[in-house]
Amino acid sequence: MVRRSSKLGQFEVTRDEIFRLCSYVSSDASVAAYFGIPVERVTKLRAAMPKPVDRRFLASRNEPEAQSSGQGEAIRFRYRAEEGSTQLRDAIQALFARWEAQHGFKPGAGELLLPAGWNEQRKGRVA
Numbered sequence: 489m490v491r492r493s494s495k496l497g498q499f500e501v502t503r504d505e506i507f508r509l510c511s512y513v514s515s516d517a518s519v520a521a522y523f524g525i526p527v528e529r530v531t532k533l534r535a536a537m538p539k540p541v542d543r544r545f546l547a548s549r550n551e552p553e554a555q556s557s558g559q560g561e562a563i564r565f566r567y568r569a570e571e572g573s574t575q576l577r578d579a580i581q582a583l584f585a586r587w588e589a590q591h592g593f594k595p596g597a598g599e600l601l602l603p604a605g606w607n608e609q610r611k612g613r614v615a
Contacts, residue, residue, distance in 0.1 A: 501525055503533060505523070506525075506529075506530060509522065510530070511540075516534060585598070
């Protein structure tokens with residue numbers, strides 16, 4: 489371990505610095521040697537350190553589906569996607585039907601002619 493140089497002595501080191509290093513190094517003697525302070529100060533501060541909070545979240549297997557599980561949102565997304573696709577398909581079919589009625593074609597001709605690039609100049613060539 490690299491020893492820290494101290495011009496003002498042991499009181500230059502703050503409690504937070506000691507707490508931070510104590511959370512990584514388990515030996516009081518090593519922390520004291522690193523900062524150049526007495527081992528008793530490190531031992532006393534380590535005893536006064538706040539205990540770490542347990543951050544594990546345990547889920548019960550017996551509870552119903554949680555709001556945050558994502559399953560409900562996935563179902564709603566799939567429903568909205570299907571609904572949007574149906575609306576788009578119906579709008580395109582209505583466009584073809586209007587075009588067919590306007591130009592005098594049989595139903596279903598718009599689906600074949602418009603994607604193929606039909607226009608008024610090519611009308612005489614299409615038979």
